[in-house]
Amino acid sequence: MTVATEAPRILLDNVSVSYETPRGRLPVVDRVSLAVDKAEFVVLVGPSGSGKSTILRAIAGLNAVESGSITVDGKTVDGPPEHIGFMFQKDTLLPWQTVRENIEVGLALAGVSPSQWKQRIADLLALLRLSEFRDAYPAQLSGGMRHRVSLGRMLAYQPAVMLMDEPFGALDFQTKAVMGRELLRIWEAERRSILFVTHDIEEAVxxxxxxxxxxxxxxxxxxxxxxxxxxxxxxxxxxGSPDFSAYTRAIWEALGDTD
Incomplete structure (x- = not known):
């Protein structure tokens, strides 16, 4: 008897992407196949300009593929799919809105009834440890807190898939470590599928x-x-873990092989 396996949440099958430039066609992604399962956390690393962000944008329906196919929950991506959240390296908070109001943008985009906003916002603020800053404006927040608000807005949208393009890349090591720990805590509670781009090998591992x-x-x-x-x-x-060091060394060696 064959046991049916659950289909991947994200599936790229032999995907290629190129851009037209004044000098002609520029290949950016070359026949990439990958899968991300439900509740799986997958990280992409590679040299700058190698096409990792292009892959995220293609999954989000923002870039068309030249060949191959992308599916999310079994549906072919031919435009922005429902319930995909995208978090960029630079936060995109609205400076004239408070923490609470910025997170409410995600609820509005998700079509959540305003009658449910109060409890959902309270839950997210507590999850993100931002309750006491609910009425603060972005200019009054630290970089790490602004990223937490951006994450809260994405979670308010309730995406099944979270695409994260170097979201902590501009932060110092200490803040990045704190944000990574916060993201893992939230991911373990929410169990979304995450595809995350970084240049930081230690962060990836x-x-x-x-x-x-x-x-x-x-x-x-x-x-x-x-x-x-x-x-x-x-x-x-x-x-300080030998296993952690072994993983980071192996990934560095793989990157060295790409030179």
Whole structure:
């Protein structure tokens, strides 16, 4: 008897993407196939400009594929799919709105009835540890807190898939470690599927179930590492672990092979 397996939440099958430039066609992604399961945390690493962000944008329906196919929950992506959240490196908070009001944007986009907003906002503020800052404006917040608000707005939208393009890349190490720990805490509570782009190898190993290593442009997957470290994880604590060091070294070596 064959046991049916659950289909991946995200599936890329032999996807290629290119851009037209004044000098002609520029291949950016070259026949990439990958899958992300439900509640799985997958991290993409690779050289700058290798096409990792292009892959996220293609999954979000913001870039058309040249060949191959992308499906989310079994549906072919031919425009922005429902229930996909996208978080960029630079927060996109509305400066004239408070923390609460910025998070409410996600509820409005999700079509949540205003009668349900009060409790949902209260729950998210508590989850993000922002309750006492609900009426603060973005200019009054630290960088880490602004990123938490951006994350709250995405969670308010209740996406099944969270696409995160170097969301903590501009933060200092200490704030990045705190944000990584917060993201893992929220992910463990919410169990969304996450596809996360970073240049920080230690961050990748601390967060991921799997790390996919990409070549220079045009992007191809050159290595895959299953990260078998116990959860919950703390980057600062992990740095002294021999297993953690072995994973980071292996990924660095795979990146070296892409030169």
């Amino acid at each position: 601390a967060l991921a179930d799997r790390v996919l290593v990409f070549s220079p442009r045009p992007a191809r997957i050159v290595a895959e590492h299953q990260i078998d470290l116990p959860r919950p994880r703390n980057l600062r604590a992990l740095r």
